[in-house]
Amino acid sequence: MSQYPIPQDKQQAFVSFAPQGAEREKVSAERIRELISSVWVQSSERVVAGVAFNKFDIVGQLDLSNLGDANHPLPRLIFHSCQFDQIRAHSATMLGMYVEASEGASVHLLHCDVLVGININETKLSDAVPVCISDCKVGGQVLLMGVVTAPEADKTILFDLENLSADSLSIDGCKSGQTLDISNADISSSLIVHDCTFSSNDALVALRLGNLKVGGYVRFSNCTIAGQVFGNTVSAGSHFQFANVKGRIEKGNWLLCDKFEIGGSVQFDAVDIVGQLTVLSGAVGLNIRVSNSMFRATQSGYELFSFYRLKLGGALHLDSGSTFDGASRFNDCSFKNIYVNKCEFTKQKSWALSIWGCEVTGDTKIFDVKTAGELIFSESKLAVVDFSNLKFVPEKPSQSTKRGQIVFETIDLSSTKIDKLNLDLPTITTAGDTIVIDLSASEIGAIKYRKDDYYMKGVDGGEHWLLRFFSSMANVFARFNAEPRKTRFIWEGCKYNYKSADDAEWARNVEDIAWSRSYRTYQRRENTTQPYAFLAEYLRKIGLEHLSDRVILEMKRDVRRRHETGLGRFWSWLFDIFFGYGYSKLRAAITLILWVVVGSYFTAIALERGALVLDTQVVSTYVARPGGTQEPRPVLPLNPQENSIAEPIPCAGSVDPTLYAIDLMIPLHDFGQAKVCTLKSASNVLSGSLQLDEISMWWIGKYLYTMFGWLIVSLVLLTFTGTLKART
Numbered sequence: 001m002s003q004y005p006i007p008q009d010k011q012q013a014f015v016s017f018a019p020q021g022a023e024r025e026k027v028s029a030e031r032i033r034e035l036i037s038s039v040w041v042q043s044s045e046r047v048v049a050g051v052a053f054n055k056f057d058i059v060g061q062l063d064l065s066n067l068g069d070a071n072h073p074l075p076r077l078i079f080h081s082c083q084f085d086q087i088r089a090h091s092a093t094m095l096g097m098y099v100e101a102s103e104g105a106s107v108h109l110l111h112c113d114v115l116v117g118i119n120i121n122e123t124k125l126s127d128a129v130p131v132c133i134s135d136c137k138v139g140g141q142v143l144l145m146g147v148v149t150a151p152e153a154d155k156t157i158l159f160d161l162e163n164l165s166a167d168s169l170s171i172d173g174c175k176s177g178q179t180l181d182i183s184n185a186d187i188s189s190s191l192i193v194h195d196c197t198f199s200s201n202d203a204l205v206a207l208r209l210g211n212l213k214v215g216g217y218v219r220f221s222n223c224t225i226a227g228q229v230f231g232n233t234v235s236a237g238s239h240f241q242f243a244n245v246k247g248r249i250e251k252g253n254w255l256l257c258d259k260f261e262i263g264g265s266v267q268f269d270a271v272d273i274v275g276q277l278t279v280l281s282g283a284v285g286l287n288i289r290v291s292n293s294m295f296r297a298t299q300s301g302y303e304l305f306s307f308y309r310l311k312l313g314g315a316l317h318l319d320s321g322s323t324f325d326g327a328s329r330f331n332d333c334s335f336k337n338i339y340v341n342k343c344e345f346t347k348q349k350s351w352a353l354s355i356w357g358c359e360v361t362g363d364t365k366i367f368d369v370k371t372a373g374e375l376i377f378s379e380s381k382l383a384v385v386d387f388s389n390l391k392f393v394p395e396k397p398s399q400s401t402k403r404g405q406i407v408f409e410t411i412d413l414s415s416t417k418i419d420k421l422n423l424d425l426p427t428i429t430t431a432g433d434t435i436v437i438d439l440s441a442s443e444i445g446a447i448k449y450r451k452d453d454y455y456m457k458g459v460d461g462g463e464h465w466l467l468r469f470f471s472s473m474a475n476v477f478a479r480f481n482a483e484p485r486k487t488r489f490i491w492e493g494c495k496y497n498y499k500s501a502d503d504a505e506w507a508r509n510v511e512d513i514a515w516s517r518s519y520r521t522y523q524r525r526e527n528t529t530q531p532y533a534f535l536a537e538y539l540r541k542i543g544l545e546h547l548s549d550r551v552i553l554e555m556k557r558d559v560r561r562r563h564e565t566g567l568g569r570f571w572s573w574l575f576d577i578f579f580g581y582g583y584s585k586l587r588a589a590i591t592l593i594l595w596v597v598v599g600s601y602f603t604a605i606a607l608e609r610g611a612l613v614l615d616t617q618v619v620s621t622y623v624a625r626p627g628g629t630q631e632p633r634p635v636l637p638l639n640p641q642e643n644s645i646a647e648p649i650p651c652a653g654s655v656d657p658t659l660y661a662i663d664l665m666i667p668l669h670d671f672g673q674a675k676v677c678t679l680k681s682a683s684n685v686l687s688g689s690l691q692l693d694e695i696s697m698w699w700i701g702k703y704l705y706t707m708f709g710w711l712i713v714s715l716v717l718l719t720f721t722g723t724l725k726a727r728t
Contacts, residue, residue, distance in 0.1 A: 015039050015075075016052040029060035029085070040067065040074055050076030050095065058084040058104075068093035073115055086127070096140070099123050108132040115139045118166075122146040131159045138166035146173040158198065161185055162210070171196055179227070183210025190216040191236075193223060200227030209234050209257070217264065220245055228275075231257040239264035242271050249275040251298050260284065265314065268293050278306040287314035290322050297326030304328045312336060315362070318343050318353075327373060329354040337362040345371040351412075355380055366390065376412040386422040387411065417443045549583050549725065556581045579715055582724025588716045595712050599661025599705055611698045612651040612677045651677035664702070665709025 017035060019025035032053065039051045062084060068074035074094035079087070084104035089097075089112050096116040099107055106127035107120060117140035118133060125131065130149050133142060144159060158178035159171065168189040171180070175197040182191075191214045200206040206227025212218075217238035224246045234240075240262045247254045254275025260266070260282030268290045275298050288307075295304045305328035315337035316330070323344045331354070338360055345352035352373030355364075359381045366375065367388040377385070413421070421444055423437075536551040560572045575581055578591040606612045655677050679698050718724045 029062040052078035065090035235261035241267040247273040281309040289317040588719040603657035
């Protein structure tokens with residue numbers, strides 16, 4: 001072994017050890033420790049910057065524990081082209097540790113103080129935990145570059161950097177495919193992970209972040225992460241970026257973080273992720289930006305983005321050619337702006353994007369978007385909302401919980417406060433579905449559809465924002481109602497702020513028109529029916545009579561909910577259920593059929609019970625006298641028995657129950673059935689099995705059935721002739 005001389009003209013110098021010849025040399029770990037200790041002792045008299053070992057095969061564990069202290073640290077330790085079993089240090093203090101182009105089992109530093117830096121470069125390691133720099137304080141950079149592990153090794157963690165404190169951490173070109181653990185690390189400058197592959201041997205966690213704290217920026221680029229990225233509280237003073245990252249997990253969350261605290265932006269650029277990204281709370285100083293990326297759910301019905309209780313100082317950007325093969329939700333978040341631009345939502349849970357319970361102080365713009373699911377902005381507070389150039393391509397219709405019919409719900413703005421809503425309404429490419437714009441229980445400042453409809457004149461000649469609002473809806477109906485494409489607005493419970501017609505004064509509130517159980521400010525009926533009346537009138541003027549009828553029907557239902565009480569409300573409800581207020585021929589026909597079925601059923605029971613008997617009352621005939629006059633002569637039943645009550649003859653088999661029921665309820669037409677049979681009278685009840693109270697109930701039931709039957713027939717006729725339709 002030879003020692004290179006220490007230059008005498010320099011205050012700081014390196015001491016280098018190498019074999020005598022060109023061949024490698026075996027040296028025990030104890031001998032290496034002795035050499036390091038001797039240099040350390042020399043460094044107390046003259047400053048030694050480092051000690052280098054070149055081309056040695058170190059036999060045994062090199063243990064540097066408890067060497068050095070704050071006043072007299074070990075010099076830089078450099079191992080170049082060496083082979084070793086393990087390099088280990090516990091509670092040591094040194095200037096630095098450098099392992100380059102070497103091969104061994106592992107490098108473990110625990111509870112060490114490293115004043116300058118740690119560099120493990122182009123080194124092959126084979127231990128279960130090949131690199132462990134845990135609970136260490138590093139004054140400079142920690143650089144792990146080109147570290148690989150033997151494929152036959154039973155590895156659990158590639159890099160264990162738990163509780164590491166360093167100025168910066170860079171991991172580059174490490175592709176052994178095991179777990180990276182940087183839990184609770186405190187990096188004052190930057191964390192860069194580039195061109196690496198991480199996976200998990202338990203098919204779960206591939207990257208442990210724990211309570212990671214980075215004073216600057218975090219960047220993962222050109223990486224493959226096959227497993228979960230798990231963090232508790234992750235914070236960065238600047239940006240947090242995933243660029244050209246491929247992520248995959250078999251099931252569940254690819255990214256799971258309890259809290260995100262990012263001073264700059266969170267960026268997903270050109271990533272391909274299979275799995276869910278879940279953040280439960282936190283704050284982002286600037287933006288969340290997704291561009292040129294692909295996100296896919298692990299299974300049908302699973303979500304992609306699930307972000308909760310996030311506060312953004314900037315905007316949510318879903319931009320530029322990104323594809324979301326699953327549903328994404330943002331719940332109880334706050335944004336400055338939301339921009340969804342040139343994205344595609346190709347697969348739906350039943351919805352594609354949910355902005356629920358959020359507040360957006362600036363613009364919400366959804367444009368050039370193709371989606372197979374519903375866009376939800378429910379129970380939120382939005383400033384300016386702009387939908388334009390949307391293309392809805394539903395995979396299949398979804399079941400509407402609001403109306404109980406198959407619809408394709410495109411935009412849900414229910415229970416949302418919106419200052420201004422701009423609609424360039426969507427197109428749908430699948431026939432047979434219904435487009436639904438849900439504005440129920442919302443509060444809207446102004447709605448604009450197109451410039452042509454911006455200044456619609458009211459029926460009284462004046463210009464009304466409220467009328468423009470509903471006129472826009474009318475144009476929607478006119479444009480999309482033709483089969484097989486439909487559009488439906490749900491504005492039940494919506495509160496629209498009636499504005500001045502003057503653009504310069506449009507923000508001034510002139511009058512609030514409210515309609516719903518939710519808003520009780522204006523109880524006068526004319527206030528609540530005015531919007532419906534405007535819309536119905538406009539629809540009728542442009543030739544959409546059937547849509548005008550639908551609006552009037554909704555108006556009547558709203559009046560019932562808000563103004564009617566007691567028996568009046570109950571009668572109104574029955575009138576709606578069975579006749580649709582005279583607007584539903586189908587309901588009227590079904591009601592008529594059901595009433596006939598009820599009558600037929602009870603007629604059959606009456607025949608079975610013997611309550612219906614042949615009508616054998618005494619009748620009068622007229623016998624002609626010779627003078628041409630007529631004299632009534634009583635005709636009695638045949639073969640009467642003396643001193644006995646005549647037994648009534650049962651009517652079973654003499655009438656048809658259905659025709660008998662129809663005969664009772666139709667007053668202007670006679671099928672002859674009601675004259676053949678009659679109910680038993682009280683005088684002959686004792687001759688049968690029926691009691692007096694039962695026959696009384698049969699008579700009451702007959703009168704009620706006949707009375708309501710006449711009423712139903714009358715209402716059916718009035719419904720089919722259109723007489724009951726209201727005209728506003």
